[in-house]
Amino acid sequence: MTDTTAPLLSRLSLNQETVRQWSLPELADGCARAGLRGVGLWRAPVRAYGVAAAARLVRDAGLAVTSLCRGGFFTAEDPGERQAALADNRAAIDEAAALGTATLVLVSGGLPPGSRDLPGARERVADALAELAPYATERGVRLALEPLHPMYAADRCVVSTLAQALDLAERFPADRVGVVVDTYHLWWDDTVGSQLARAGATDTATGAAGPSSRIAAFQLADWVTPLPAGVLLGRGQLGDGAVDLRWFRERVDAAGYRGPIEVEIFNPSLWSRDGTEVLAEVVARFLRHVR
Known part of the structure; x- marks a missing residue:
């Protein structure tokens, strides 16, 4: 029997939010001591520490930055707000490049105040991707669009399913725009298996075949009930909830993804x-629960 523990464990990455109580130096030291090879970082604490200093710290600990979270929030209708969002996303791309990660996680943004136009909001997301993708590609960064659970559609993310995320991503070459597979947000969707297979199929934007043409990041958290009043902080430790984590890992692997597996628990x-x-x-x- 082949022992798969070592190769799978080598893919494990700890997202910074899982141990928010740690400073960035504590995170780097703790992950290095535990034998991990990667960390997922968030912009606010990285900027507070200093982007260049954070890059050196993680590199000196022998770690790779597996993703930077987050950019996005593209759905504003006001031209000034839209330009400000694009400028902030260019800054996020620059930060990702400085940290040495090829993956910038994007959360699309919710409906503007007073709006009920979900299709229009998603089109503004597509417009923003079109404007930002060349800038990101020049800097070696791939835009990774993350669908969030539908309970966030009104105020945080109008992209709710993997199918919707792929519909947007497939307008662009796969090396420019991919998707994030997060078990917490997608576990409920009975089409997610077929959409994962779709994510690993031929790149419809270029016609190029190849595995993992769209999956840019894979993140794990469990779904536990009852949900807290602040649902953003309701993610469960692996194995404590309703998500079949191994099922997801097997199907993401089958789609050709061989990259880091981040544990991101708020x-x-x-x-x-x-x-x-x-x-x-x-x-x-x-x-x-994942192996």
């Missing part, structure tokens, strides 16, 4: 604990 109960303990638990749960 949960105050984890943030109140010792970070080293949390990371050890993440590794154990990853091997139990």
Whole structure:
């Protein structure tokens, strides 16, 4: 029997938000000590530390930045707000390039105040991708559009399903725009299996065949109930909820994805604990429920 523990574990990346209680130096040191090879970072703490300094810190710890979160919020109708969003996303692309990651995670944005026009909002997302993709490509960064659970559609993300994300991404070459597969947001959708297969199929924008043509990032968290009042902070530790995490991993692998697997959990109960303990638990749960 082939032991798959080592190669799968080598793909494990810890997203910074899972251990928010750690400073950036603590994150780099803790992940290096645990034998991880990657970390997913967020813009606000990176900017507070200094982008160049953060890049050196992570590199010196022997780690790779697997993704930077987040850009996006493209749905404003006001021209001034739209230009400000595009400028902020160019800055995010520059930060991703400086950190050495090829993946910038994008959250599309919700409906503008007073609007009920979901199709129009999604078209503004497509327009923003068209404007930003050449800029990102010149800097070696791939735009990764993340669909969020439908409960976020009104105020945070009008892209709710993997199918909707692929519909937008496939307007562009696969090396420019991909999608994020996050188990917390997609576990409920009975079409997600066929959409994962679609994500690994021929690149419809160029006609080029190849595995993993669209999956730019793969993130894990569980869905637990009851949801807290602040649903953003309701992600569960791996194995504590309703998501078949191994099923997702197997189908993402079948779609040709061989990249990092980030554990991204927003949960105050984890943030109140010792970070080293949390990371050890993440590794154990990853091997139990994902392998």
